[in-house]
Amino acid sequence: MKQSPLQNRVGMVFIPVDDLPRAIAWYSRLLGQPIGEPSHNGTIYTLEMRGNTEVILDSNKTKLRNSSHPLLCFWTDDIAATYLFLQEMEATLVSQVEDIGDVSALVFKDPDQNLLMAAQVNGLCHHPRAETQPADRQKEGPVPAAKDRPSQTTGRGGQIRTVAPLLPK
Secondary structure, eight states, rough: OOOOOSSSOEEEEEEEOOHHHHHHHHHHHHHTTOOOOOOOOTTTEOOOOOSOOEEEEEEEEETTTSSSSSSSSOOOSSSHHHHHHHHHHTOOOOOOOOSSSSSSEEEOOTTOOOOEEEEOTTTTTOTTTOOOOOOOHSSSOOOGGGGGGOEEOOOOOGGGEEEEEEESO
């Protein structure tokens, strides 16, 4: 087999937006970073991210149809705090927090109706891409397999899907 000239890593993720200044302000608030200047004659904005993958807000592709799946996933150390922060931002929450085994995740929309996800590593489960785990989770014992956890329901295709009881009452 011929060796691929492509590198085994993601360089950029493009998010189509209609109103670039609004998108810059929203994503800057979402990620807690200062607002910078767009490039490419005011049509592109690169979000400052940890790691090597760039997230690009692109107002050149406004005619694209929104995906029915999240475009990307942001890691969080506290999914409950993330849920509350997104509510404060008045983001459209598409799902509640769901425990899907190794991670708990939720889906939300940006102002252009693009689907995004936030995820937290559960317990001591190791996910190779997550940077840290909250200190209170590091002290917990082994996390039971998803099939052994209480209050779970089986969804389509036998997947375990649970609304995680992580949110304050």
